[in-house]
Amino acid sequence: MARITLDKLGHSYMENPVADADWALKQVDITWDDGGAYALLGPSGCGKTTLLNIISGLLRPSQGRVLFDDDDVTALSPDQRHIAQVFQFPVVYDTMTVYENLAFPLRNRGVDSATTDKRVREIAEFIDMTHRLDDRAKGLTADGKQKISLGRGLVRTDVNVIMFDEPLTVIDPHLKWELRSKLKELHQRVGRTMIYVTHDQTEALTFADKVVVMNEGEVVQIGTPVDLFERPQHTFVGHFIGSPGMNVLPCTVDGGKVYLGGNQIAVANDAAQGGGTAEIGVRPEFVSFADNGLPATVVKVSDAGRHKIVETRCADQTLRMLISEGVEIPADGVKLAFDTANTRLYTDGWLAGSRSAGGEGR
Amino acid sequence: MNKTVNQKAWLFVLPVFILVAFNAVIPLMTVVNYSVQETFGDNTFFWSGVLWFTEILQSERFHDSLGRQMIFTFSILAIEVPLGVAIALTMPRKGAWVPVCLVLMALPLLIPWNVVGAMWNIFALPDIGLLGYGLNAMGFDYNFTRQIGDAWFTLILMDVWHWTSLVVLLAYAGLVSIPDAYYQAAKIDGAGAFAIFRYIQLPKMKRVLTIAVLLRFMDSFMVYTEAVVLTGGGPGNSTTLLSIDLVKIALGQFDLGPAAAMSIIYFLIILALSWVFYTLMMRNEES
Amino acid sequence: MKRTAIVPALYIVFLMLPIYWLVSMSFKTTNEILGGFSLYPRDFTLENYIVIFTDPVWYTGYLNSMAYVSLNTVLSVACALPAAYAFSRYRFIGDKHLFFWLLTNRMAPPAVFALPFFQLYSAVGLFDTHIAVALSHTLFNIPLAVWILEGFMSGVPKELDETAYVDGHSFWSFFLKIFIPTIAAGIGVACFFCFMFSWVELLLAKTLTAVEAKPIAATMTRTASTSGYELGLLAAAGTLTIVPGAFVIYFVRNYIAKGFALGRV
Numbered sequence: 079m080a081r082i083t084l085d086k087l088g089h090s091y092m093e094n095p096v097a098d099a100d101w102a103l104k105q106v107d108i109t110w111d112d113g114g115a116y117a118l119l120g121p122s123g124c125g126k127t128t129l130l131n132i133i134s135g136l137l138r139p140s141q142g143r144v145l146f147d148d149d150d151v152t153a154l155s156p157d158q159r160h161i162a163q164v165f166q167f168p169v170v171y172d173t174m175t176v177y178e179n180l181a182f183p184l185r186n187r188g189v190d191s192a193t194t195d196k197r198v199r200e201i202a203e204f205i206d207m208t209h210r211l212d213d214r215a216k217g218l219t220a221d222g223k224q225k226i227s228l229g230r231g232l233v234r235t236d237v238n239v240i241m242f243d244e245p246l247t248v249i250d251p252h253l254k255w256e257l258r259s260k261l262k263e264l265h266q267r268v269g270r271t272m273i274y275v276t277h278d279q280t281e282a283l284t285f286a287d288k289v290v291v292m293n294e295g296e297v298v299q300i301g302t303p304v305d306l307f308e309r310p311q312h313t314f315v316g317h318f319i320g321s322p323g324m325n326v327l328p329c330t331v332d333g334g335k336v337y338l339g340g341n342q343i344a345v346a347n348d349a350a351q352g353g354g355t356a357e358i359g360v361r362p363e364f365v366s367f368a369d370n371g372l373p374a375t376v377v378k379v380s381d382a383g384r385h386k387i388v389e390t391r392c393a394d395q396t397l398r399m400l401i402s403e404g405v406e407i408p409a410d411g412v413k414l415a416f417d418t419a420n421t422r423l424y425t426d427g428w429l430a431g432s433r434s435a436g437g438e439g440r
Numbered sequence: 441m442n443k444t445v446n447q448k449a450w451l452f453v454l455p456v457f458i459l460v461a462f463n464a465v466i467p468l469m470t471v472v473n474y475s476v477q478e479t480f481g482d483n484t485f486f487w488s489g490v491l492w493f494t495e496i497l498q499s500e501r502f503h504d505s506l507g508r509q510m511i512f513t514f515s516i517l518a519i520e521v522p523l524g525v526a527i528a529l530t531m532p533r534k535g536a537w538v539p540v541c542l543v544l545m546a547l548p549l550l551i552p553w554n555v556v557g558a559m560w561n562i563f564a565l566p567d568i569g570l571l572g573y574g575l576n577a578m579g580f581d582y583n584f585t586r587q588i589g590d591a592w593f594t595l596i597l598m599d600v601w602h603w604t605s606l607v608v609l610l611a612y613a614g615l616v617s618i619p620d621a622y623y624q625a626a627k628i629d630g631a632g633a634f635a636i637f638r639y640i641q642l643p644k645m646k647r648v649l650t651i652a653v654l655l656r657f658m659d660s661f662m663v664y665t666e667a668v669v670l671t672g673g674g675p676g677n678s679t680t681l682l683s684i685d686l687v688k689i690a691l692g693q694f695d696l697g698p699a700a701a702m703s704i705i706y707f708l709i710i711l712a713l714s715w716v717f718y719t720l721m722m723r724n725e726e727s
Numbered sequence: 728m729k730r731t732a733i734v735p736a737l738y739i740v741f742l743m744l745p746i747y748w749l750v751s752m753s754f755k756t757t758n759e760i761l762g763g764f765s766l767y768p769r770d771f772t773l774e775n776y777i778v779i780f781t782d783p784v785w786y787t788g789y790l791n792s793m794a795y796v797s798l799n800t801v802l803s804v805a806c807a808l809p810a811a812y813a814f815s816r817y818r819f820i821g822d823k824h825l826f827f828w829l830l831t832n833r834m835a836p837p838a839v840f841a842l843p844f845f846q847l848y849s850a851v852g853l854f855d856t857h858i859a860v861a862l863s864h865t866l867f868n869i870p871l872a873v874w875i876l877e878g879f880m881s882g883v884p885k886e887l888d889e890t891a892y893v894d895g896h897s898f899w900s901f902f903l904k905i906f907i908p909t910i911a912a913g914i915g916v917a918c919f920f921c922f923m924f925s926w927v928e929l930l931l932a933k934t935l936t937a938v939e940a941k942p943i944a945a946t947m948t949r950t951a952s953t954s955g956y957e958l959g960l961l962a963a964a965g966t967l968t969i970v971p972g973a974f975v976i977y978f979v980r981n982y983i984a985k986g987f988a989l990g991r992v
Contacts, residue, residue, distance in 0.1 A: 136624050157630040165621040173643045182639075186630040230629060443818045452813035453825065455806040456869055463866040464832050467843030530734040539980045543973075544739050547746070550972025552927045552944040555965040562752055562958060563745040570748045573764045601742060608738075662836035665929050683838035687930075690842050703839035710834045 080146040080238040082110040082133065082271065087142035089128055095140070102128045104295045105142070110239075110273070115265045117286035118275045121318070125295040126275050130241055133273070135159045146238055159238065162231025166244045168223030170215040176202070177211040180229050187234075201233045204264065220248045221257055228261075232268060239271040246281060258284060279319050291315050307361075308420065313427050316359050322387060322398050325365070326424070327358045336423055339393025341372050344418040348431040356430075360421045362387065365399035367408060368415035376412055390414070474700035492701035502702065504677070505685040506709075512681055513660045516599045520656060523600070524607025525649070528615055529641070531608075542612070545605040557669025560598045564670075584671065588678040591671050595679055598670060599663070603656060610652040614645035650721045657717055661710050682706055746969070753963035760958050775963035785964065788943035791857065792926070793971070795940065798861035800921040803868040804876075804914060811876035812902070816885065826877075829870040837930045840866065845934050855937045863931045868921045875920060879913025912982050919979045926972060943968055 089103040098104070103125045110116055118126040131137035133144060135156040143152045151159050171179050180201055184194045202208045205225040210218070215226055224245055231240045242261075246254045262285055265272050274285050282289050283303040291299045291306065291314070299311040310316035316324030329338045336343045338358055345358065374392035381387075388399045388407065392414060399414070401407075423430040475492055496502050532538060548556070566572035566583045571594075575582040584594040618640060626636050664683040667673070673680035673688070680688070686706060690699030752760060753775055754768040779785040813819070814826055844863050845854070853859040887909065891901040907914070933945040947964045 134624075134628065136627070156624070156628045161628060163625070163628055165625060167619060167621060169619075169621050169625040171639045171643075173639060182631070182635075183629040186632070186635060227625070230625075443816060445819065446817040447819050449813035449817035449819040449822070452809035456810040456829070456873060457825070459802075459806060459862070459865050460829060460832055460869055463840075463844075463863060464835065466847055467840050470843040470846060471839065527735050527738050530731040532732060541735055541739060543976050543980050544742065545735075546976045547969070547973060548742055550923050550926060550969070550976060551965075552929055552942075552968050554929045554944050554947065555968050556927075558947065558961060558965055559745050559749045562962060563748045568760060568764050570744060570766075601745065604738075605742070658834050662834075662838065664836075664838050683836050686836075686838045687841065690838075696842070699842070703836075707835060707839055710836065711831055714834055 080271070081112050082108075082239060083143075083145040084108045084129075084133070085143040085145060087129070087132060087139050087144065089125075089132060089137065089139045089141075101140075101295055103132075103139070106297055108290060108297065108300065110271060113269045113271055115262075115285060115287045116271075116273045117282035117289045118273060118292060119277070119279060119282040119289050119318075120292035121277055124292045126277075126292050127243060128295075129292070130163075130243055130273065130275050133239070134161050134163050134241055160234070160236045162228075162234065162237050162240045164224060164227045164231065164240070164242045164245045166247050168220055168227055168248065170218065170223045170226050172214075172216040174215055175212055176207055176215055176218070176226060179215045179226050180207075180233050183230050183234050197233050197235070201229045204232060204267070205229045205260075221250070221253045224249065224257065225260075228264075232264070232270075237270060239273060242272065242274045242276075244276055245274075246276075246278075261285060279321075283319075291318065293318075309429075310359065310422075311429050313357060313359055313424050316361070320361060320363075322362055322400075324359050324361045325397050327360075327393070327395050327397065329356050329358045329423075331356045331423070331425075338372065341393075343416060343421065345421050345423045346419050347422050347429060354426040357424045357427075358416075358421060359424050360416045362398045362400040364417035364420040365397065366401070366415055366417070367405070368413050371413040371415040374412045374414050376407060379407065471700045471703050474696045475704055478697055492697045493705070496698060496701050496705060501685070502705075505680050505682050508678075508680065509661065509682040512595070512599075512663070513657065515596055516603070516660050517653065517656060519596070519600055520604045520607050521649070521653060524604050524652070525611050525645070527604070527608045528611035529637070531612055531615075533616060542609065545608055547605075548602050549605055551602075553665035554669045556598065556602055557666040560594065560601075560666070560670050564594050586675055588675060591675060591679050595667060595671060598666060599660065602666065603659070606655065607649075607652045610648040611645055614648040615641060618644045646721075650718070653721065654714060654717060658710060658714060661713070749962050749969075750966050752958060753966045755959055755962075757957065757959050772959075775959045776967075778960060779963055779967065785943070785946060788941055788946035789967070791936070791940050792932075792942040792944065792968075795857040795860040795864070795932070795942070796922060796925045798857055799864045799868060799925040800918050802861060803865050803872045803921045804917050806865070807869055807872035807876055807917065808907070808914075809902075811873050811880055812906070814873065814877045815880035816888070826873075829873055833867050833870040833874075835866065837867075837928065841930055841934045844931060848935055854935060855939045857940050859935045860932045860940060860942070861925075863935055864925045864928060867928075868924055871920055871924065872917045875917045876910070876913055879910045879916075883909055915979055915982050919975065919982070922975055923972070 084106050087103065087106040088101060090101045092100050095101055106129065118129060120126050128137065132139045135151070135154055135158070139152065143150050145151065146159065156163075171182060174182065177198060180198045181194050184197060189197075198211075199208070202211055205228060207222070207225060207229065210222070215223065218226065228240070228245075231237060245261075246257060249257055258281060261272075261274075265285075272285075274282065276282050283306075286303070288300060288302055289306055290297055291312075293312075293314045299306060299315045301309070301311075306315055306319050310319070310324060313324070313326045317326060327338060329336055329343070331337070336345050336356070336358065343358060372392050374390040374397065376388060376390050377396075378389040379386055380389075382400075384403055385400050386403060386405075386407075388401060390397050390399065390412065397414070476490070477487060478491070531541065551559070561569075563569045564571045564584050566576055566585075572582055572584070581587075582590050584590040622640050622644075623636065626640055631639070662683055663681060664687065667679065667681055668684055668687075671679045673684045683706075686699060686702055689695050689702065751767055754771050754773070755765070756770050756772050756774065759765060759768065759770045814822060840863075848854045848859045848863070853862070883906070887905070888901065891905050896905065929942065929944050932942045936942065936945065943964065947961055947968075
């Protein structure tokens with residue numbers, strides 16, 4: 079059990095990184111509290127697996143330190159760090175039974191057989207595998223194998239953190255949901271720190287208390303699912319999370335006022351500090367039809383169950399809005415209004431006035 | 441994979457069937473035919489029943505060459521399989537050197553068998569060969585053409601030289617097909633080098649190792665050219681393996697009947713032993 | 728990991744020693760060879776190679792070997808392809824028995840078949856032709872090719888076939904345009920093995936030829952036995968027989984590790 083601190087962590091797969099792009103992981107500073115459920119979310123190649131492998135000790139970072147509580151573990155090997163990991167593709171020891179698989183980490187550490195037996199049965203109960211203890215692990219389905227991988231992590235009492243690397247990739251869709259809720263339930267029962275790496279926002283947002291969003295080797299925001307949705311710190315977060323993602327509209331700033339196609343737009347944050355490229359970020363949920371507002375034309379309407387997604391052209395840009403099923407779409411001369419509290423100005427991608435790259439974005 | 445029943449598939453197999461039948465069935469019939477007849481060399485044949493079979497099975501000569509064959513085959517299996525696995529395990533998984541190593545290792549496999557024999561003959565000559573001269577210079581009294589022990593040593597060393605690479609290549613192929621995640625999981629689970637070998641590498645290599653053992657078994661049981669060129673079966677008959685003896689009888693003495701009977705017995709032994717090997721190694725797989 | 732690399736390194740040195748000795752001897756004069764032990768050619772000569780490249784007895788042997796080996800490789804793999812497909816995709820009467828019967832032929836010692844082959848190919852008038860050797864080598868190469876290709880094909884999901892049919896491909900257009908490229912690695916490995924076993928086999932090749940189709944390796948043994956001990960010449964010829972093999976390995980080097988796993992691991 080430990081608090082995990084990543085201190086100025088950076089990694090490059092090259093011998094002599096020069097350009098910014100040579101770094102798979104730019105500077106990362108994060109603190110994860112003991113017992114939390116965290117998710118690392120980002121598109122493929124954003125550096126999340128690299129980060130995970132550094133925490134587990136499979137990879138030595140080019141720079142920076144990893145601390146478990148106050149101990150520097152940067153130089154320790156995976157087995158010395160007391161961590162557990164569930165991989166993308168299920169890893170089970172084919173020739174062993176389910177029981178032997180679960181007992182393996184304990185036997186390797188010389189735990190006596192009575193304790194091993196007790197732990198194995200306890201964990202088998204947790205992961206609903208008691209009835210299959212004597213079966214060969216080879217014959218299990220993919221979700222069964224992932225449960226065994228997880229069980230091998232849970233069976234040890236000294237585990238600091240359990241990490242999941244896209245664990246649902248090979249699971250059938252109808253079992254994904256089941257296994258996901260099982261994980262959530264397990265986290266509440268065992269109270270261990272868990273870090274869940276995924277590119278799927280649904281998985282991240284349902285599993286984690288706090289989500290770390292990464293892009294191009296950088297942490298762009300750390301926050302609760304609500305934070306990420308309502309207060310994106312970066313246009314990437316706004317766009318990546320939510321379906322459809324946030325509208326990001328290039329605009330102009332003049333004298334502390336924000337203009338979109340000649341119309342002034344009220345924004346929630348401080349526009350005075352603007353500089354560089356300016357964009358307005360507003361989620362489709364916070365755009366509505368109004369009597370007075372921005373003139374727009376409706377391009378396409380698609381039905382998404384209880385909502386309709388309306389694609390419009392507004393100030394020569396594509397703008398999507400989400401409206402409830404019952405709302406009428408005006409025939410002509412459509413005017414749009416943005417909910418001021420949820421409309422923000424972003425400069426160079428970051429939320430204007432709160433530049434906090436990689437920091438605790440609250 | 442669940443296959444569909446389709447009798448037309450026979451058409452696909454037909455070319456193979458015809459070719460192999462032409463090559464296997466007709467000669468085999470000839471052999472069977474000879475094996476039950478007696479001839480006095482003027483193309484007249486007499487029915488002799490199982491005479492040749494009983495004669496061969498009771499002859500000391502056959503027992504001796506079969507015994508030598510067994511010793512040879514099991515020695516080279518006992519050396520080549522563990523050695524090949526050990527080399528494959530110590531090979532780096534990636535790097536610029538790997539293809540170079542693999543190409544060099546595969547080289548002996550592609551040398552015609554009589555050249556292998558000739559090469560080792562030249563290499564082992566006590567007076568002008570590197571191996572023979574070297575061993576004698578180190579104080580060993582080595583002469584593979586005169587001393588039985590030396591002849592066997594050279595024969596086995598040659599086979600190890602010639603064929604261990606096949607085991608290495610197959611085992612290595614099995615090893616590189618293991619995903620990294622297995623090694624990482626084992627590391628996290630605190631498994632030592634032996635546990636990794638026993639529970640990850642060996643199970644994953646099992647299929648290719650089965651192929652390797654089967655191929656090595658069959659081929660070593662059929663070894664002919666290299667051994668003949670190297671030692672000619674000598675000194676005396678000390679390295680006369682089954683196939684050498686067979687060719688001596690068939691082509692040397694032109695004793696068609698006994699040679700044919702011996703061929704059949706020989707073939708059946710290989711078949712039976714291959715089957716035993718295969719079932720033994722696959723038994724765990726099934727359960 | 729670095730330290731253990733010494734094992735493969737030593738093994739490669741062991742592999743190279745006899746080859747070095749053969750190559751070094753091929754550059755020695757007969758006098759130097761018979762004169763006593765020398766670690767490298769003191770009296771460097773190309774004489775042995777010149778003899779081989781100018782004497783038709785030698786170089787036609789080379790061409791003969793190439794001819795029947797290529798013929799055999801093409802024949803074996805071409806016949807094995809549809810058969811392997813049938814074994815990997817369909818069930819039909821006698822399939823298992825047939826497959827096993829094919830494999831048993833891989834276990835047939837050439838020594839057993841030498842004499843009957845001689846009589847068979849003489850009877851059909853193919854004795855001393857490239858075709859005879861190529862055909863006789865299919866005895867062990869076809870089973871091997873079927874076995875290897877079946878392994879690779881079983882690794883290709885059946886959905887590929889079905890998708891192609893849905894897309895309107897006929898069987899042969901699917902087989903030639905889609906399936907064969909998919910298992911190209913497998914075909915490469917099968918060709919490699921067929922080449923290898925046909926190139927190195929000598930007992931049958933020697934039995935089935937006299938003059939017209941005599942393989943290089945057979946020329947070697949006959950020279951060795953008739954014209955006394957011309958070791959230098961023998962070594963040069965031996966060295967030259969290694970060259971085609973080395974070329975073939977070089978071309979398949981990228982398939983070696985993965986391909987040897989025979990597709991099913």
